[in-house]
Each structure stands twice: as structure tokens, then as C-alpha cells.
Amino acid sequence: MRSAKFETTKEFAAAQTARDPLLAFRERFHIPKMADGSDCTYLAGHSLGLQPKSARDYVVQELQEWARLGVEGHFQARNPWMPYHEFLTDPICRLVGALPIEVVAMNSLTVNLHLMMVSFYRPTAQRNKILIEANAFPSDQYAVKSQIQYHGYDPADSLIELKPRPGETWIRTEDIEELIDRDGEKIALVMLAGVNYYNGQTFDFQRITNAGHAKGCIVGFDLAHAAGNLPLKLHDWNIDFAVWCSYKYLNGGPGAIAGCFVHERHAQDSKLPRFTGWWGHDKISRFRMPQDFQAIPGAEGWQLSNPSILSAAALRASLEIFHEATMQRLRAKSELLTSYLEFLLDQDISKKFSIITPRDSANRGAQLSLRLTEKGREVCDALAKDGIICDWREPDILRVAPVPLYNTFSDVHTFADKFLAAMRR
Ligand SMILES: Cc1ncc(COP(=O)(O)O)c(C=O)c1O
Numbered sequence: 001m002r003s004a005k006f007e008t009t010k011e012f013a014a015a016q017t018a019r020d021p022l023l024a025f026r027e028r029f030h031i032p033k034m035a036d037g038s039d040c041t042y043l044a045g046h047s048l049g050l051q052p053k054s055a056r057d058y059v060v061q062e063l064q065e066w067a068r069l070g071v072e073g074h075f076q077a078r079n080p081w082m083p084y085h086e087f088l089t090d091p092i093c094r095l096v097g098a099l100p101i102e103v104v105a106m107n108s109l110t111v112n113l114h115l116m117m118v119s120f121y122r123p124t125a126q127r128n129k130i131l132i133e134a135n136a137f138p139s140d141q142y143a144v145k146s147q148i149q150y151h152g153y154d155p156a157d158s159l160i161e162l163k164p165r166p167g168e169t170w171i172r173t174e175d176i177e178e179l180i181d182r183d184g185e186k187i188a189l190v191m192l193a194g195v196n197y198y199n200g201q202t203f204d205f206q207r208i209t210n211a212g213h214a215k216g217c218i219v220g221f222d223l224a225h226a227a228g229n230l231p232l233k234l235h236d237w238n239i240d241f242a243v244w245c246s247y248k249y250l251n252g253g254p255g256a257i258a259g260c261f262v263h264e265r266h267a268q269d270s271k272l273p274r275f276t277g278w279w280g281h282d283k284i285s286r287f288r289m290p291q292d293f294q295a296i297p298g299a300e301g302w303q304l305s306n307p308s309i310l311s312a313a314a315l316r317a318s319l320e321i322f323h324e325a326t327m328q329r330l331r332a333k334s335e336l337l338t339s340y341l342e343f344l345l346d347q348d349i350s351k352k353f354s355i356i357t358p359r360d361s362a363n364r365g366a367q368l369s370l371r372l373t374e375k376g377r378e379v380c381d382a383l384a385k386d387g388i389i390c391d392w393r394e395p396d397i398l399r400v401a402p403v404p405l406y407n408t409f410s411d412v413h414t415f416a417d418k419f420l421a422a423m424r425r
Contacts, residue, residue: 006339006340006343006344008347010410010413010417012409012413013340013408013410014409014410016340016409017408017409020333020409021329022325022329022330022333023408025325025405025406026405026406026407026408028052028053028054028321028406029051029053029405030050030051030052030053031406032050032389034387038387039387040387040388040389041387041388041389041411041414041415041418042389042406042407042411043388043389043390043400043401043402043403043407043411043415044391044401045248045249045251045366045401045403045405045406046197046225046229046248046249046367046391046399046403047248047391047399048247048248049228049247049248049250049251049252049403050251051251051253052251052314052317052318054317054320054321055251055253055313055314055317055318057317058313058314058316058317059310059313059314059317061078061079062077062081062309062310063310065077065078065079081309084312084313085104085105085106085257085300085303085307085312087312087316088312088316088319089103089104091316091319091320091322092105092259094322094327095227095228095232095250095319095322095327096223096227096232096234096244096259096261097231097232097234097235097236099235100298101267101297101298101299101300102234102235102261102262102263102264102267102299103259103260103261103299104259104260104298104299104300104302104303105246105259105260105307105312106257106259106260106279106303106304106305106307107257107258107260108245108255108257108258109139109222109243109244109245109258110139111258112243112258112259112260113139113140113243114143114147115274115275115302115304116241116243116260116262116302117143117144117147117189117191118273118274119241119266119272119273119274119302120189120218120220120240120241121147121151121188121218122188122273123148123151123158123188126185126186127185127186127187127188128148128151128153128158128186128188129157129158129159129160129183129186129187129188129189130144130147130158130160130187130188130189130190130191131160131162131179131180131187131189131191131217132144132160132161132162132191133161133163133171133192133193133196134161134163135196135198135199136192136193136196136222137193137197137198137222137224140191140222144189144191160179160183160187162175162176162179162192169199169356169357169371170196170199170201170356170357170358170363171201171203173203173204173207173208176192176203176207176211177207177208177211180208180211180212180215180217181211181214181215184211184212184214184215184216184217185215185216187212187217188217188218189217189218189219190211190217190219190220191220191221191222192208192221192222193221193222193223193224193225193226194222194223194225194227194230194242194244195223195224195225195226195365195367197224198393198399199356199357199369200225200356200357200358200364200365200367200368200369200399201357201358201364202226202358202362202364202365203221205221205233205234205237205239206237209237209239210238213238218240218241219240220239220240221239221241221242221243222242222243222244223259224244224248225248225249225365225367226365227244227245227246227248227249227250227259228248228249228250228322228327229248229249229334229365229366230327230331230365231327231328231331232327234261234263235263235264238263239261239263241260241261241262241263241266242260242261243258243260243261244258244259244260245258245259246258246259246315246318249366249403250315250318250319250322251318251321251405252311252314252315252318253311253314253315255311256311256314256315257307257308257311257312257315260299260302261299262298262299262302264298267297267298267299267301268297270295274295274302276293276295277303277304277305278304278305279303279304279305279307280293280295280296280300280301280303280304281293281294281295281296282296283296325404330404330405331404333404334365334366334402334404337366337402337409337412338361338364338365338366338367338368338402339361340402340409340412341400341402341415341416342355342359344413344416344417344420345368345370345416345419345420347416347420348420348423350423350424351373352372352374352423353370353371353373353398353423354370354371354373355368355369355370355371356369356370356371357369365401366404367399367401368399368400368401369397369398370397370398370399370400371396371397372396372398372423375423376392376397376398377392378422379398379419379422379423380392380398382418382425383415383418383419388414388415388418388419390415398419400415
């Protein structure tokens with residue numbers, strides 16, 4: 001359906017909701033409730049995804065196995081804990097477009113980003129710069145700056161920050177390409193988001209990776225806002241590494257076990273320096289407790305510790321749902337839902353807010369970021385009173401994400417209706 005066919009009425013939203021082929025998936029999630037017991041309008045899946053109802057069973061099963069078996073659960077549990085993270089491998093591969101040797105569930109996002117930079121940020125006097133968005137998520141900024149300093153360089157010289165052109169709100173791919181073409185020989189690492197957390201823009205993975213590789217740079221992505229939001233082809237795009245968290249679109253729960261991708265071509269490279277731990281050591285000899293480290297080939301070789309089984313269990317529940325829904329169907333619905341939100345917001349001509357996210361579906365995921373010129377906090381508080389959960393980023397950004405697994409056209413309509421009413425007041 002084209003936006004030209006959208007209509008502003010509540011009845012239209014209800015009819016679209018009723019004919020949504022993915023509607024049944026909403027029933028598989030716990031939707032937070034208002035005081036009167038009715039559903040909140042939850043549009044914050046870009047921040048924390050909702051709990052799949054099945055997550056409880058997956059977690060309780062491992063609690064029961066722990067009670068029943070104690071330490072023997074590592075081998076004798078119905079889903080033995082020793083290889084438990086491997087149960088996540090195939091679902092993750094399908095989500096991010098990777099080979100089994102290329103992915104692993106481990107740690108949390110920023111930890112994985114550091115582990116990747118230990119191996120892939122190898123600055124030299126001639127080539128020591130990192131390219132990142134100026135408005136990258138602060139944790140990424142802190143991580144790259146600390147890596148630069150750790151190697152004895154100064155972020156003031158070694159960090160290149162990408163900004164939109166004056167008067168624009170998102171970064172153009174051709175500007176990134178031009179910068180890499182000009183300065184690429186000094187850039188050690190191109191490290192961008194898949195979807196920027198602030199303005200919701202996506203980056204052109206293929207073009208940026210090609211541009212970086214043409215100049216001999218390593219190219220990595222932070223997929224915190226892309227995993228479970230966009231169909232991804234990390235292997236085919238030839239990206240060197242990627243990291244992501246699992247608590248946003250992946251619905252793995254607060255602080256969920258994160259993900260990491262290392263391209264196959266690095267899998268057997270024993271010369272890559274890395275920080276090591278026993279869980280990355282060869283599985284056959286691990287319990288012979290050898291003194292010398294021998295990496296498992298591929299992404300698993302970057303593991304440090306045995307993972308949290310309870311967290312991995314909750315994530316398994318969610319990934320099963322993704323398997324059923326498929327990323328292709330989710331993305332098709334997501335494009336429609338976000339375009340519908342945009343259409344409803346565009347009905348307002350007050351100019352009291354603007355959409356800073358790209359207008360073209362190809363350049364964004366589920367999220368729209370709205371810049372409010374006045375009364376932002378008040379509007380946000382008014383929405384919260386109406387049971388609408390989205391989020392506020394100081395000083396003036398409201399982020400709203402209709403998530404195709406559990407949001408409906410009616411949710412989008414309710415938000416737009418209440419938001420525009422609050423803006424008019
Ligand atoms: C883009 C991005 N990078 C990094 C992080 C930090 O994640 P973690 O606390 O899991 O390391 C977040 C958290 O929201 C994020 O949105």
C-alpha cells in the first residue's frame with residue numbers, strides 16, 4: 001500500500017489492523033497495561049523490546065534444570081548448558097545474514113565492541129584514525145576514544161566525526177564515500193551504526209564497506225538499532241565485524257546477552273591479536289585445562305566467559321518468534337507502519353515539530369525521531385498520562401518506533417492523535 005492510500009480516520013487504522021497478516025504475533029507478547037487494565041501504546045521497542053510470553057517457560061526450564069541437576073546441567077540438562085549458546089547460532093545467522101562460523105552470542109554490546117577493536121583497530125603512525133558519526137551513541141564514542149588513547153594517540157587527531165550537511169538532519173552516503181576516498185589512507189577503522197540511535201537513519205552497508213575496503217580500512221558496524229529491525233546480509237556485504245545488543249528489537253530482555261559477527265575471512269587468522277578467555281578456547285581440549293590458548297575458529301574464538309544461560313534462554317524464546325515471522329515479512333509491515341506514522345504526522349501544519357529521520361523508507365528502520373521546537377517534556381508527560389510509551393532524548397527529540405511484531409496501525413493512530421492534540425494545546 002502506498003502512503004497515497006492511507007487515510008486519517010480511526011476506522012481506517014482499525015481496518016488495517018484487522019487485515020494485518022502478522023497481527024497474531026502481538027498476542028505472543030506481554031503489552032504493559034495502564035491503571036485501568038487496558039493496553040499501553042508501546043512505541044519504545046527501539047529502547048527495550050517487549051517480553052515474549054514464551055520467555056518465562058524458556059527461563060523457568062533452565063531454573064528447573066539447575067534445581068534438578070546442579071552442575072550436571074552443563075551436560076545433562078535437556079538443553080545442555082555447555083553448548084547452550086550454540087542453540088542461538090542458526091537463528092542469529094538468519095537474522096543478520098551470516099554463516100554459523102561468523103556469529104556468537106556473548107557478553108554485552110560495548111564489551112563486544114572493545115573486543116572487536118582489540119583485534120581490528122591496529123593503528124600505526126600513518127593510519128590511526130577512526131571514522132564514526134558525530135552523534136553516535138555515547139557508549140560507542142567513549143569506546144572508540146578510549147581505544148585511541150589506549151594505543152597512545154589523541155582522539156582530537158585520530159577521531160573523524162561525520163556530520164550532516166548544514167541545514168540537513170542526516171548524513172548522506174556520498175559524503176561518507178567522499179571522505180573515505182579523500183582520507184581513507186589515514187583511517188584504520190570505519191565504525192558506524194547500522195541505524196543511528198538519534199535520528200533513525202540507516203547507513204548503506206554495502207557502499208560504505210566497499211569504500212572503506214577500497215582504501216584498506218577495516219569496516220565494523222554497531223547494529224544495536226538494526227538487528228531485528230532491518231534484513232541484514234553481513235556476510236555478503238563483506239563487513240569485517242559487527243556487534244549488537246539483544247534487548248531492543250530482538251526482545252531478549254533488559255541487559256540481554258549480546259551478539260557479535262566476525263567475517264569468515266578472519267576466522268582462521270591466528271595472527272590477529274585478541275583478548276582471550278577459556279570459553280574461546282578449543283572445545284575439545286578446554287577441560288584438559290591446557291596452559292596455552294588455542295582459539296575456536298570463527299566468532300566463537302572471541303568468547304571470554306561461559307555465558308548467562310538464563311539470559312540466553314530468554315533470547316531463544318524471542319528468536320523462535322522471529323523465525324516464524326521472518327525478517328522479510330516484518331520489514332514489509334515495518335515500512336508500512338512507519339510510513340503510516342509519517343503520513344499522520346504530516347497532516348499537522350503547525351511547524352511546532354519536524355521529522356529528522358530520512359523520508360525515504362530505504363534509509364530508515366522502524367523509528368521516527370521528532371524534533372519538538374517547544375514544550376517537548378510537557379508533551380512527553382502528557383503522552384505518558386495517556387499510556388503512550390515512547391522516549392525523550394534531551395534536548396528536543398522524541399523517538400517513536402512502531403515495531404512490526406507487536407504494534408498495530410491502531411497503535412500508530414492512537415499515538416498520532418494524542419501527540420498532535422498535545423502539540424495543539
Ligand atoms: C547504538 C548503541 N550502542 C551502544 C549501546 C550500549 O549498549 P550496552 O549497554 O549493551 O553496552 C546502546 C544502548 O542503548 C546503543 O543504543
